[in-house]
Structures are given as C-alpha cells and as structure tokens.
Amino acid sequence: MPNAALIHLIAMSLVFAFWAFLMFRMLWRLTRRSLDKQAKTGGGYFTWVGHSLRSFGEAATSAQDGPMRRQLLWVTLAMIALIALYPLTVGLAR
Numbered sequence: 001m002p003n004a005a006l007i008h009l010i011a012m013s014l015v016f017a018f019w020a021f022l023m024f025r026m027l028w029r030l031t032r033r034s035l036d037k038q039a040k041t042g043g044g045y046f047t048w049v050g051h052s053l054r055s056f057g058e059a060a061t062s063a064q065d066g067p068m069r070r071q072l073l074w075v076t077l078a079m080i081a082l083i084a085l086y087p088l089t090v091g092l093a094r
Helices: 003-041 045-059 066-093
Strands: none
Touching: 003 045, 003 066
C-alpha cells in the first residue's frame, strides 16, 4: 500500500473514532435525559420509550444541544470528505 493511501486510511480511522466518541456521548446524554424524565413521571417501558423519543426530538431543535449537534455535523462532514477523497489519494499515489 502506498504511503499516501496509508496516511489517508489512518486519518479516516482517527476521524471515525472521534465521530463514534461524539455520537456515543450524545446518545448517552439523551438516554440519561429520558431516564431522568421517567424517574420523575414513573411508568414502565412504554413510558420510557415515549420520553426517549421526545428527548431525541428535543435534541434536534434545542439550543442546549446546539454545540454538540454542530460539532457532530462538522466531524460527519469531515468524514464524508475524507471518504470522497480516498480514490484521489489512491490514484495519485500510483
């Protein structure tokens, strides 16, 4: 494997690892929020599912989650750009 392609793969791996970290952090916070709401209101599994869906909906529009959403968006776009540039990297390395 050419050096440029190897460097590109390492960069893609690092960006993906950072993206996965951000995604799991966001999912953990949303799950924690829905569990806190369930603890306040009580109820069973279906109540928790309702709180969970509302938490995810609120995260898409709330100002509180805006910085996390934007950070995740930028890292996602960087990952897409790296994936799109990979054929050019491999082509130029030959």
